Amino acid sequence: MTAYRLVDDGSLEVTVVDVGATITRVRIPDPAGGSRDVALGFDNEATYLAPRNPYLGATVGRYANRIAGAGFTLDGTAYRLDRNEPGACLHGGAGGFHTKTWKYVESDRISVTLELVSPDGDQGFPGRLTSRATYAVTGDRLTVLLTATTDAPTVVNLTNHLYVHLGDHGDTVADHILQVPADTYLPVDLAGIPLGHTQMVEGTPLDLRRGRTLDLLDDQHPDVARSGGLDLSFLLGGHGMRPGARVEHPTSGRFVEVHTDQPALHVYTLNDVTGVPALRGGRAAKAHGGVALEAQIPPDAPNQPGLPSAVLRPGEFYSSVTTWRFGQTLRVHPSRGV
DSSP states (O other): OOEEEEESSSSOEEEEETBTTEEEEEEEEOTTSSEEEOBOOOSSGGGGGSTTOOOTTOEEOSBSSEEETTEEEETTEEEEOOOOBTTEEETTOTTSGGGSBOEEEEEOSSEEEEEEEEOTTGGGOOSOEEEEEEEEEETTEEEEEEEEEESSOEEOBOEEOOEEOOSOTTSOSTTSEEEOOOSEEOOBOTTSOBOSSOEEOTTSTTOOTTOEEGGGGGOOOHHHHTTTSOEEEEEOOSSSSEEEEEEEETTTTEEEEEEESSSEEEEEOOOOOTTOOOOGGGOOOOTTSOEEEEEESOTTGGGOTTSOOOEEOTTOOEEEEEEEEEEEOOOOOTTTOO
16 A cells, blocks of 8 residues: 655645545644644554445545445446445445555655546446546645546546544534535435435525534434434535535634535535444544545436436546645644644
């Protein structure tokens, strides 16, 4: 397993490994003069291949999120996928991109590009798909560029599954404030599959447009209680690069702002930690111990024509761009720390 350390002017340091094209560390400056790792991760790099790794920092594909029935039909041909979750194919299957060793392409002090060639039939998906993941650090920003081309019609939906925790990693993220500028979200069934219609956030605990403390994870609203927290896709209006989310930890003043060109942002608050290996520092994984902000095409789009298309054909170019800006609003006396 090869690690790449990316740093620009010292304000942000990101570590990426080739297995899963995974982000293992995101260190941001601390006003006391040190730095703080705000990414969930493992001490041992081999643990990223553990069966119950909840995709910490990984690039997931071919299809991020769920495809109902672990199958879809494209151009009249039905494809059966790896059913790695009851009733669905999740994040590309058990042998998805998060388990693969990506090939080194190029790097410098601030960026690295890795490539993965997925053969025709991989996890049941058609076409030979060539994907690249580029991570670049500029000042206080991390840019994630995910691209793909194919030699046959297929579906593709790539994202990075970074979990952030801006406070004490021994706590939950219930004291974080989450803002998502979305008017609608996709209600789901018990298997996490969209029901086929959108729901307005207005008047619900899922109205995150002005920001809300994540104590809402214990709310009894059916679309929260069903998953024991957030596991929902919010639909982002507009096109091109635009705000996707902001997370703030009021006590420390740390924040992260996400911008993306993708149509949806899936928010997952690490609700199920059954069998998850110990995290960095030997800490037991804790429910709601981090929040993942997954910029992507909505789940089950290959089976739901009303959602943005995930189809990629020969000669076309798939691209997903997401930026993460990390910062600090508080200035703390060096002797006190944060």
